[in-house]
Amino acid sequence: MIKLLLLSALFAHGAEAPSQFQKDAALFQAKCAKCHTVGRGDRVGPDLKGVSERRDKTWIIGFITQTESYLNTDTEATKLLARFNGVRMENTNLNEAQAQGVLNYINTASKGPVGPEEEAEPEVEDPATMVKTPDEGLNLWFPGIAAGLICLALSVGVWQLGFPIPGALLLALAGGAGYWSLGGRRHHLLLGNQQGYAPLQPIAYSHATHAGKLKIDCLYCHYGAARSDAAGVPPLSVCMNCHNAVRRVAGASEPSAEIARFVAIWETRASSAPLNVAWTRVHDLPDFVHFPHRVHVANNIRCQECHGPIQDMVRVRQASSLSMGWCVNCHRQPKSAAPSHWKRTVGPLDCAACHW
Ligand code: HEC
Ligand code: HEC
Ligand code: HEC
Ligand code: HEC
Ligand code: HEC
Ligand code: HEC
Structure with missing residues (x-):
């Protein structure tokens, strides 16, 4: 979707038929921009600005077209791999001509801004998608719909037979099943397992924008996670560090209503009746469980192991079950089962560690 928008934005600028340069630029956006920039710093992979000056052309083309074998055998490539923490560039399946085209684009873009294409950030969030998140549309649950329809049919039947009260009850049941199956279930906390719970928030704050695109460190906002039991949700003063200045989204002509x-x-903070943003809590263990963030974070357990790919979420969703079994399973894992870069010990299994 975003790619489509981007491509159409790219092409809208040129004549009817896209030029070769535009095609190359579009190919770069589609295949490379999620990991590389030209002149905007390293992302998943290195900044490609001036790559033709630091490497020779056959190497670059070879690396792009046979990434897998270069990363396995070529000394330069393995050095790079080490510098990027072992994150392997994926196979982009370009042929040589396409790779040459993309390289032409990179070379041109290295010389400076190349017009409207460059201004379009590769991962711009469409403001519309920030407010209306992808999982917010119809989210059908067919068994529920079937049950609702059966209740509706029964209700009509029972009513016609002259039993209005059971008929009304069935009708209410049908309505409830409909609401639940057409998406209403997402807005309610169920008892027990709340995996997948993703309530609407009062402000359409997006982790995909802040932690994903802008790469703001989780601990910048959730500083409590490294210091105390609770990670905590940042106060507005933290947001205002940036939003004092940032009032519009990249590419928008109007200031953002959501930021406003x-x-x-x-602005009401100094008034007699200060307001605050009432974020809806997503993760919430029962009160009889004690969970300390600090200990886990100090053990190099990444936030994502427990919270899922937060940096891709437009709206936070509970990724793990947070059940007792889930905690204990990880606590049982011996150190050796964890990747070597974690200085991890096993967690406690005695009841009193978590229940007090
Ligand atoms: C999934 C992320 C990813 C994608 C997609 C990707 N790359 Fe890379 N690229 C990397 C990483 C990471 C490295 C550093 C080597 C390594 O660790 O694998 C790299 C290295 C490179 C290098 C060497 C840069 C240097 O400084 O020597 C070039 C050139 C390159 N990529 C070009 C491309 C092109 C062109 C595309 C699109 C066709 C592309 N990459 C797509 C992640 C990616
Ligand atoms: C710019 C500040 C900011 C950054 C950076 C940030 N967050 Fe958040 N986070 C928030 C705010 C505000 C909320 C509350 C609103 C919401 O749930 O979306 C939140 C909510 C959460 C929640 C859900 C809280 C609950 O109620 O259960 C989790 C989990 C979370 N963040 C994890 C992360 C992780 C992991 C990262 C790094 C990848 C991160 N956050 C980066 C501001 C931030
Ligand atoms: C480190 C800087 C920084 C911090 C801290 C920060 N933001 Fe942002 N925020 C930005 C930038 C930059 C943008 C514009 C993103 C873009 O251009 O796509 C943005 C965009 C937004 C938007 C999108 C507006 C729209 O219309 O799409 C909202 C909402 C928002 N921020 C809320 C918050 C909240 C709430 C906090 C505090 C929890 C916060 N931000 C903290 C930098 C920051
Ligand atoms: C070992 C699993 C685990 C790790 C690692 C973890 N969390 Fe949590 N997180 C939880 C659990 C469980 C809760 C619910 C806590 C509760 O209800 O008392 C939670 C709750 C939260 C909340 C809601 C507010 C709060 O204070 O309870 C935020 C925000 C949050 N985590 C952010 C983070 C961030 C940021 C990181 C990484 C720095 C992180 N978490 C690492 C398991 C984890
Ligand atoms: C991804 C793995 C993982 C998950 C999931 C996890 N833990 Fe842990 N936890 C650990 C490790 C590793 C330690 C060991 C820390 C140490 O001893 O330094 C630990 C330690 C603890 C401790 C001991 C703290 C202390 O002061 O020594 C408590 C309490 C705890 N976890 C509670 C929980 C609860 C409650 C949950 C579930 C909601 C949970 N953990 C989920 C890995 C995990
Ligand atoms: C690593 C942390 C941890 C340890 C150790 C642990 N529990 Fe739990 N326990 C939890 C969590 C988290 C929950 C909440 C589960 C939920 O909400 O679904 C829980 C829930 C419970 C419940 C409520 C049952 C329920 O289904 O809601 C009981 C009873 C319980 N634990 C007993 C124990 C006993 C007895 C032990 C020692 C053998 C123990 N726990 C050890 C984390 C732990």
Whole structure:
């Protein structure tokens, strides 16, 4: 979707038929931009600005077209691999001509901005998708719909037979099943397992934008996670460190209404009736369980191991079950089962560690 928008934005600028340069630029956006920039710093992979000056052309083309074998055998490539923490560039399946085209684009873009294409950030969030998140549309649950339809049919039947009260009850049941199956279930906390719970928040704050695209460190906002039991949700003052200045989204001509909403809330802080943003809690263990963030974070357990790919979420969703079995399973894992770069010990299994 975003790619489509981007491509159409790219092509809208040229004549009817895209030029070769535009095609190369589009290929770069589609295949490379999620990991590379030209002149905007390292992302998943190195900044490709001036790559033709530091490497020779056959190496570059070879690396792009046979990434797998270069990463396995070529000394330069293995050095790079080590520098990028062992994250392997994926196979992009380009042929030589395409690789040459992409390289032409990189060379041109290295010389400076190349017009509207460059201004379009590869991962710009469409403001519309920030407010209306992908999982917010219809989210059908067919067994529920079937049950709802059966209740509806029964209700009509029972009513016609002259039993209005059971008929009304069945009708209510059908309505409830409909609401639940057409998506309503996402907005309710179920008792027990709440995996997948993703409530709407009062402000359409997106981790995909802040932790993903802008790469803000989790601990910048959730500083409590390294120091205390609770990770905590940042106060508006943290947001205002940037949003004092940032009032519009990249590429937008108007200031963002969503930002204006919480800035207005912030402005009330000195008034007699200060307002605050009431974020809806997503992860919530029962009170009889004690969970310390600090200990886990100090053990180099990444946030994502427990919270899933937060940096890709437009709206936070509970990724793990948070059940007792889930905690204990990980606590049982011996050190050796964990990748070597974690200085990890096993967690406690005695009841009193978690229940007090
Ligand atoms: C999944 C992420 C990813 C994608 C997609 C990707 N790359 Fe890479 N690229 C990397 C990483 C990571 C490295 C560093 C080597 C390593 O660790 O594998 C790299 C290295 C490179 C290098 C060597 C740079 C240097 O400084 O020597 C070039 C050239 C390159 N990529 C070009 C491309 C092109 C062109 C595309 C698109 C066709 C592309 N890459 C797509 C992740 C990616
Ligand atoms: C710019 C500040 C900021 C950054 C950076 C940030 N967050 Fe958040 N986070 C928030 C805010 C605000 C909320 C509350 C609103 C929401 O749930 O979306 C939140 C909510 C959460 C929640 C859910 C809290 C609950 O109620 O259960 C988790 C989990 C979380 N963040 C993890 C992360 C992780 C992991 C990262 C790094 C990849 C990260 N956050 C980066 C601001 C931030
Ligand atoms: C380190 C800087 C920084 C911090 C801290 C920060 N933001 Fe942002 N935020 C940005 C930038 C930059 C953008 C514009 C992103 C873009 O151009 O795509 C943005 C965009 C937004 C948007 C999107 C507006 C729209 O219309 O799409 C919202 C909402 C938002 N931020 C809320 C928050 C909240 C709430 C906090 C505090 C929990 C926060 N931000 C903290 C830098 C920051
Ligand atoms: C070992 C698993 C685990 C790890 C690692 C972890 N969390 Fe959590 N997180 C949880 C659990 C469990 C809860 C629910 C805690 C509760 O309800 O008392 C939670 C709750 C949260 C909350 C909600 C607010 C709060 O304070 O309870 C935020 C925000 C959060 N985590 C952010 C983070 C960030 C950021 C990191 C990484 C620095 C991280 N978490 C690492 C398991 C984890
Ligand atoms: C991804 C693995 C993992 C998960 C999931 C996990 N833990 Fe842990 N936990 C650890 C490790 C490793 C330690 C050992 C820390 C140490 O001793 O330094 C630990 C330690 C602890 C401790 C001891 C703290 C202390 O002061 O020594 C408590 C309490 C705890 N975890 C509670 C929980 C609870 C409750 C959950 C589930 C909600 C949970 N953990 C989920 C890995 C995990
Ligand atoms: C690593 C942390 C951890 C340890 C150790 C642990 N528990 Fe739990 N326990 C939990 C969590 C988390 C929950 C909440 C589960 C939920 O909400 O689904 C829980 C829930 C419970 C419940 C409520 C049952 C339920 O289904 O809601 C009981 C009873 C319980 N634990 C007993 C024990 C006993 C007895 C031990 C020692 C043998 C023990 N726990 C050890 C984390 C732990």
